[in-house]
Amino acid sequence: MTFAESPAGNIGWLERRADEISHMLQCPVTIEDAEHRVLAYSMHSGSTDAIRIATIMSRRVPEHVIRSFHEGGVIRRLQKEEGPQRIEANEEIGLGSRVAIAVRSGKRVIGYIWAAETDQPLSESDMEKLRRAAGSIAGELQRQTESRWRSDLSQDMFLSRLVEGYFATEAEIRHQSGCLKRPLPEYYRIVAVDFNLDASAVWPLLNQAGGVIEEETGLYSLAHAAVGERVLFLAGDAKMLSSPGEWKASLEHLADRLARAFPDVQATVGAGGLTAREYSLAPRSYAEALKVIGIRRRFPRASVQELVYEELGYRHYLPAVAETIEAEAIVNSHVRLLREYDREHQADLTHTLSVLLDCDCGVREAAERLHIHPNTLGYRMVRMNEISGINLKSMSDKVAAFLYLQSGG
Structure with missing residues (x-):
């Protein structure tokens, strides 16, 4: 089959080419840009998998699939190798077997063709046809890439100047x-x-x-x-x-x-x-x-x-609090004493105090976050007072310790 280059501005040309490639290979075909957005897909009536349906519906390859391709080295292989690459089925993400090829403009990848092997694996002859098909759509993908780039540049310039x-x-x-x-x-x-x-x-x-x-x-x-x-x-x-x-x-x-x-x-x-x-x-x-x-x-x-x-x-005030603490070498005596006790006894009273203050001293909520019984927390509160002198009924003590801990003191 001979592929013709696309005439500039021919709307629908890429969709027709996707159908032609699909007919030639006897399998569903999807054409994507370099960011895995769908540009065209074939109307192949045979069976297909859930990933292709989701891709067509959202006009972009699902993120979990892209992540799986990156983690499995699929994208790296497509970008490195110039010929078609077979991608094995992955039942965990609902992906059937595929053959894919990167479409290039010079050495730069500007898109991909994906062929789903729904009925039978593609032959070596099919692989060669897919390689030639990738070359035939490179010009159109480059035109669409440049058009989108100009649009994005206009948006970029407007927003940059606005802010x-x-x-x-x-x-x-x-x-x-x-x-x-x-x-x-x-x-x-x-x-x-x-x-x-x-x-x-x-x-x-x-x-x-x-x-x-x-x-x-x-x-x-x-x-x-x-x-x-x-x-x-x-x-x-x-x-x-x-x-x-x-x-x-x-x-x-x-x-x-x-x-x-x-x-x-x-x-x-x-x-x-x-x-x-x-x-x-x-x-x-x-x-x-x-x-x-x-x-x-x-x-x-x-x-x-x-x-x-x-x-x-x-939190608006935390930078100023942190700067004051650093500039004046302020140390909260209650927190200092609890940290010393924790170091000496392998305890965790400083963290307990931090969680308790986060919860506005609500015992039940703090106990749930600490995964301990409220009675256990009550005992720790008594020990914190005995060790450091902090009064958890005093707004001054609570605010001072809270801001000190929150600002990294």
């Missing part, structure tokens, strides 16, 4: 937002994802992170960009329907999905305050998002779940 305060007026912001091809919502916040990497290492992650962000159903994402060491996105709420709890749940879900998508990178999410209409205030929302990230990184124990600026609470 840097580049625009002089609201009218200018509204005019320049045309690159988003979607209206700016009345309520928005800037969300940042810090990967704890150098800026040069963040750019390669932008498209994949953007794909995860765009697929988060709880967030209305308008644009994403790489700014310095972080990926940012503008999250909106068209009618302020989302409650603080819903924002928090969506961001926690996003943080979990990013952790699974980038298992080798520590991604920290932070969201600025919700802002109404005035996009000239985006730099403030960005600064707030960075403050959340800074606090979460510096005081991880104190801010495990706090992703939104409005919910930082007392």
